[in-house]
Amino acid sequence: MSPRRGRTEEFTSYYGRPILKEPTWQALDIAGYIFAGGLAGASSILAAGAQHTDRPGLERSAKLTALAAISASVVALVHDLGRPERFVNMLRVAKPTSPMSVGSWILSAYGPLAGATAAANVLGIFPRAGKAAGIGAGITGSAVATYTAVLLADTAVPTWHDAHERLPFVFASSAAASAGGLAAALAPIAQGQPARRMAIGGAAAEIALSVAVERSGNLSAETLHEGRAGVLLRLSKAFTVGGAVGLALGGRSSRGVSTLSGLAVAAGSALLRFGFFEAGRASTRDPKYVVVPQRERLAARQEAAVGADTMG
Amino acid sequence: MSTTQLGMPTIGVPRKGFFTDTSLCIGCKACEVACKEWNQIPADTSLKLTGESFDNTSSLGADTWRHVAFIEQKVPATDPSAHDGVKWLMSSDVCKHCTHAACLDVCPTGALFRTEHGTVVVQQDVCNGCGYCVSACPYGVIDQRKEDGRVFKCTMCYDRLGAGEEPACAKACPTKSIQYGELDELRERADARLEELHERGEEGAQLYGRDPEDGVGGDGAFFLLLDEPETYGLPPDPIVTTRDLPAMWKRAAGAAASLLAGAALVFWGARK
Numbered sequence: 001m002s003p004r005r006g007r008t009e010e011f012t013s014y015y016g017r018p019i020l021k022e023p024t025w026q027a028l029d030i031a032g033y034i035f036a037g038g039l040a041g042a043s044s045i046l047a048a049g050a051q052h053t054d055r056p057g058l059e060r061s062a063k064l065t066a067l068a069a070i071s072a073s074v075v076a077l078v079h080d081l082g083r084p085e086r087f088v089n090m091l092r093v094a095k096p097t098s099p100m101s102v103g104s105w106i107l108s109a110y111g112p113l114a115g116a117t118a119a120a121n122v123l124g125i126f127p128r129a130g131k132a133a134g135i136g137a138g139i140t141g142s143a144v145a146t147y148t149a150v151l152l153a154d155t156a157v158p159t160w161h162d163a164h165e166r167l168p169f170v171f172a173s174s175a176a177a178s179a180g181g182l183a184a185a186l187a188p189i190a191q192g193q194p195a196r197r198m199a200i201g202g203a204a205a206e207i208a209l210s211v212a213v214e215r216s217g218n219l220s221a222e223t224l225h226e227g228r229a230g231v232l233l234r235l236s237k238a239f240t241v242g243g244a245v246g247l248a249l250g251g252r253s254s255r256g257v258s259t260l261s262g263l264a265v266a267a268g269s270a271l272l273r274f275g276f277f278e279a280g281r282a283s284t285r286d287p288k289y290v291v292v293p294q295r296e297r298l299a300a301r302q303e304a305a306v307g308a309d310t311m312g
Numbered sequence: 313m314s315t316t317q318l319g320m321p322t323i324g325v326p327r328k329g330f331f332t333d334t335s336l337c338i339g340c341k342a343c344e345v346a347c348k349e350w351n352q353i354p355a356d357t358s359l360k361l362t363g364e365s366f367d368n369t370s371s372l373g374a375d376t377w378r379h380v381a382f383i384e385q386k387v388p389a390t391d392p393s394a395h396d397g398v399k400w401l402m403s404s405d406v407c408k409h410c411t412h413a414a415c416l417d418v419c420p421t422g423a424l425f426r427t428e429h430g431t432v433v434v435q436q437d438v439c440n441g442c443g444y445c446v447s448a449c450p451y452g453v454i455d456q457r458k459e460d461g462r463v464f465k466c467t468m469c470y471d472r473l474g475a476g477e478e479p480a481c482a483k484a485c486p487t488k489s490i491q492y493g494e495l496d497e498l499r500e501r502a503d504a505r506l507e508e509l510h511e512r513g514e515e516g517a518q519l520y521g522r523d524p525e526d527g528v529g530g531d532g533a534f535f536l537l538l539d540e541p542e543t544y545g546l547p548p549d550p551i552v553t554t555r556d557l558p559a560m561w562k563r564a565a566g567a568a569a570s571l572l573a574g575a576a577l578v579f580w581g582a583r584k
Contacts, residue, residue, distance in 0.1 A: 011542065012540060012542045012543050013542055013543075013545065014381060014383070014542070014543065014544060014545030015362075015364050015365070015545075017370065017371060017545060018371075018452065019451070019452050019542075019545060019546070019547050020447075020449075020450075020452040021373075021446045021447070021449065021452045021453075021454070021455050023443065023446065023447045024443035024446050024447075024455075024456045025443055025447075041571075042571065042575075045571065045572060045575040046575060048575075049575055049576070049578070049579045053579050053582070053584075054584070055584065080442075080443075081440050081441045081442055081461070082439075082440070082441020082442070082443065082456055082460070082461025082462055082463075083439070083440045083441040083461045083462060084440075086421075086438075086439075086440035086441070087440060089421040089423070089438055089439075089440045090420050090421060090440065090442075092421060092422060092438075093420075093421065093422040095417075095419075095420065095422070097417040097418065097554050097557060098417065098418045098419060098420045098444070099418065099557075099560075100418065100420035100442060100444050101420035101421075104420060138572070138575075139572070142568035142569070142571045142572050143564075143568055145568070145571060146564045146565075146567040146568045146571065147564055149560075149563075149564060149567070150557070150560045150561060150563075150564050153553075153556075153560055154418060154448070154553050154554060154556075154557055154560060155418075155444075155447040155448050155553060156414065156447065156448060156449060156450040156452075156550075156553060157447050161553050161556075164553075164556060164559075164560050164563070165559075165563055166563075167563075168560070168563045168564040168566070168567035168568075169563070169566075169567045169570065171567070172567035172568065172570060172571040173571075175571065176571060176574060176575070180578075190584065191584060193582040193583055193584075194578040194579045194582045195578075197577075197578035197582065198574070198575065198578045201574060201577075201578065202574075205574075284447075284452075287542070287545075290547050291542045291547070291548060294547055294548045294549035294550070295542075295548055295549075297549050298548055298549045
């Protein structure tokens with residue numbers, strides 16, 4: 001348990017009103033996008049491995065999963081814009097200071113590659129070009145699965161920014177868990193061992209890293225335990241652990257166990273993203289998460305300045 | 313080079329700004345009204361009363377570009393037979409036009425830009441309503457107009473500045489609480505005013521957003537406050553999070569590499 005949890009801080013505010021604006025983003029669109037993007041990116045990596053180790057069933061299911069997930073996520077992204085008809089304005093500049101701009105360019109590289117490799121596989125045309133596109137999709141997919149952590153962390157939202165060092169690793173492992181889980185559910189069992197391993201390894205890392213964020217000691221981390229976010233994250237752990245244990249014990253022997261457990265791991269990954277999303281929103285609604293840490297930072301700086309003076 | 317986009321480019325002409333001296337504010341809200349009228353900002357038709365104070369606009373937002381805060385504080389009586397007194401704090405808040413502006417840094421379309429006056433303005437014909445700036449602003453200033461989809465905030469009356477006029481709020485302010493001018497000159501004026509108030513025994517008087525070394529590189533619109541910033545609903549030590557962006561990109565690259573390496577491992581020796 002976080003040492004911060006339950007601590008009551010004295011702080012001043014303006015009638016208790018929030019200082020920050022709550023994100024305008026809809027959970028289904030943006031948390032959903034982050035999950036689907038992670039699923040797509042990691043599925044492409046899995047597909048690239050499958051295509052070079054002669055696992056055609058795994059290859060096809062992972063490539064189709066990637067294409068379906070990235071298509072859904074682009075729809076969600078456009079839908080979330082206040083002016084969807086202007087979505088193409090994202091591509092009028094390339095700004096390294098804007099994770100959303102960088103992400104738009106990553107997506108515009110990844111999307112066509114994922115589409116091309118899936119199309120070549122299903123239609124049985126251009127096998128060599130299709131495999132080359134598969135490699136490209138795997139490499140750019142690793143960026144799709146992780147840049148979303150920077151997207152959230154590069155904001156004034158306390159819970160998201162405070163987690164900026166660990167969040168890319170949380171999202172990467174969660175992406176691996178979801179892609180492995182879904183492939184374990186969809187691909188032939190005989191070819192599915194890499195998928196099951198990816199799901200189990202991803203799930204273990206996801207749990208360890210997200211617990212590390214929850215116990216970071218930052219005041220904002222308490223939003224990960226409370227309210228709707230707390231419920232989502234507890235559910236996430238139950239699904240992830242249950243699914244991973246199921247895959248480890250019966251994933252190889254039973255189609256039914258493999259399917260259900262794989263879907264559970266993927267659901268746990270989705271719940272994790274929704275949980276982090278909701279926790280961030282909650283941290284903007286209470287001025288405590290802005291005022292108290294900033295006051296502590298100021299006090300520490302003043303103390304250091306006084307210390308430097310007396311050392312003089 | 314600064315990690316934030318261009319930081320404050322050399323703009324050729326002196327940077328313009330606001331100095332809001334809240335010790336002179338009488339809470340008349342002429343600034344709110346003048347801003348609404350000049351910038352043709354939609355009315356808040358809900359006509360809600362907060363019931364807490366004379367502040368019924370509550371906060372800055374897409375339709376409130378100047379916001380007057382009202383704080384009622386008890387002043388304990390020194391003579392035990394007398395009643396406690398009351399002190400009013402009033403302050404007209406506005407977009408800070410940061411030197412390192414998070415909204416501008418994260419805007420993926422380039423709709424937010426730095427003007428020739430050193431201010432930060434949204435190009436309304438480019439904004440696609442992604443909402444990233446809303447979450448990035450450490451002051452909670454910029455917001456989305458739901459019925460429109462785009463984001464809006466103070467432009468420091470960009471159109472008036474171009475014509476050599478001062479912004480509508482500063483023009484309307486009857487007590488010179490809102491002062492517009494060249495930022496360097498405003499800073500000198502603020503320093504002198506602070507000294508004067510301290511001499512008069514106003515111990516809580518402090519400048520907010522004046523320091524070019526602070527977490528946002530100093531504000532283009534800064535304040536003289538009579539109490540701590542959070543009393544007025546301002547963050548006490550805001551930072552521009554794009555400051556940490558190079559570190560964040562490195563962590564993301566590390567995570568992406570780990571993901572690829574992990575995926576290679578799961579195929580290692582796997583049976584078929």
